[in-house]
Amino acid sequence: MIIIDGVKFDIPIVSLKRTAEFLDKYAKRTEDGNLQRKLIGVYFNYQLKLARSTAVEKKVYQKLWDKLTEPVEFHIVTVPDESGNYTFTAYFANVGDEMLTQQGSENYWKNLTVNFTAKAPARRPS
Structure with missing residues (x-):
């Protein structure tokens, strides 16, 4: 499950x-070959791939598609991590899926993917 802007998508x-x-x-x-560097920070970015839509999940899937393609600059995203959940501000890129099947007037989709790119560093130098 992921959470975007306070909305859970199961x-x-x-x-x-x-x-x-x-x-x-x-x-x-x-000139002597040494690297001079000023680190801003470390950004945690994610790539998510979701299961196919089914008749039960069709409305949730459409709601998620609408959220992922919403024309806003940033979103608050919560994803699983090793200690439970990680919440950060991100923008979305490369949202895509592909049609799985068409049954009558119903369309079903699979391989929904999205990249979450962090707005700010998760870790900064001390």
């Missing part, structure tokens, strides 16, 4: 990948 998670990206204010080599 669609099974197929995969949740986490990366820790180190962002520098500057990183520059001096």
